[in-house]
Amino acid sequence: MNNIIDFIKQNGNPFETLELDMTADKKEIKSQYKELARKYHPDKSANTKEKFIKIQKAYEFVIHNLADIHKYVEHQKFRQQEQKKMSSEQKQYAEDLKRREQMAERQKQQEEVVKQMKVNEEMNRLEEQRKFEENEKKQKQEKLIQFELQNQDLYKRLNTIKIKWAKDQFYTPDLLSLLFKNYGAIQEIKVQENKRKATITFHTTEAANNAVIQQSDGFLKVKHFMKQEKRQQIQKQLQTEKERINRNDQDVHQLSTDTLNRISHFYNKDSKIKEGLDELKREQERLKLINQIYEEELNK
Incomplete structure (x- = not known):
């Protein structure tokens, strides 16, 4: 050859x-x-x-050399066929490789889309959760403000102290303010000079308590405006009501969007009926308690 x-x-x-x-x-x-x-x-x-x-x-x-030439020709044909076959296989391999790469790319894109959808869903859930919590917080604050306003007469009496002094003593609002302002911010001072007594209303119950404790051994007779038993009863009632309002703040960190929507729907409809009845009942009890206090003050 x-x-x-x-x-x-x-x-x-x-x-x-x-x-x-x-x-x-x-x-x-x-x-x-x-x-x-x-x-x-x-x-x-x-x-x-x-x-x-x-x-x-x-x-x-x-x-x-005809016989050898024919063998050579057959050998060349075989080589060409093998090369063609190899080229075809290589082409098929290249196409398969390209197809797999395209499939992998499409799968990656689909995974990215699914991942982004999950991210968007989580962001929407967190936004719904934030709105729900914000609404809950706002409602709770509004209820606390409303509660404070409705019970301002009771708070005023809890924050008020009574003062009496001897016949040879004389006190003016300015002098009493100077003596008691260190216990807390004073809201109001009323002096009855002919009866040698006065009332001081602080902005907080704590200030009133401190004033009674610190001034109990002084020249002035200082007492709470209401009797101890009645004060404790009112304080307990007010504290219980405040705790009830605070308990309405739910832990919603793991709630789904659908659950948040259902809760929101519930709060906006059926619960308003029950809330209205409970509020009416509490208002009746509050007015009843205030009337009792007024009657006790009149009978002193």
């Missing part, structure tokens, strides 16, 4: 010289050679001698 390759390198392809296909048999080769030999014989033209010699050399080589 090497001699075929060497011949082709030196003289070119003999079948191209003979103007034949490399699969031609011996009969076709002889017939074609005779025709070309007559056509390019030097006796006909001096210019064809070189061509004639090339044809003759190609013919002799082909005739003596």
Whole structure:
């Protein structure tokens, strides 16, 4: 097979010289050679001698090596088929690889979309939660403010102290303010000079308590405006009501958006009926207690 390759390198392809296909048999080769030999014989033209010699050399080589040439041709066909097959497989592999990469990219994009949807859903849930908590806080603050306003008469009496002094003493509002302002901010001072007594109303119950405790051993007789038992009863009632309002603040950190919506719907409808009845009941009890206090003060 090497001699075929060497011949082709030196003289070119003999079948191209003979103007034949490399699969031609011996009969076709002889017939074609005779025709070309007559056509390019030097006796006909001096210019064809070189061509004639090339044809003759190609013919002799082909005739003596035809079997090997056919094997070479088959080998070349096999190689071409293998290369074509390999090229096809490589192409298929490349296409499969590209397809897998595209699928992986699409899957990645889908995962990103799902991830973003979950992020958006969580953000929406947190926003609904924030709104719900904000609404709860606002409602609680409004209820506490309303509670303070409704019970301001009771708070005023809890924050008020009574003061009495001896006949040889004299106190003015300014003097009493100077004596008691250190216990807390004073809201109001009322002096009854002819009865030698006064009332001081502080802004806080704590200030009133401190004033009674600190002044109990002084020249002035200082007491709470209401009796101890009644004060404790009112303080307990007010504290219980405040705790009830504060307990309405729920832990909603893990509630879903649907749950928040259902809770919101419930608060906006059916619960208002119950809240209204409870509020009416508490208002009746508050008014009843205030009336009792007024009656006790009148009977002193």
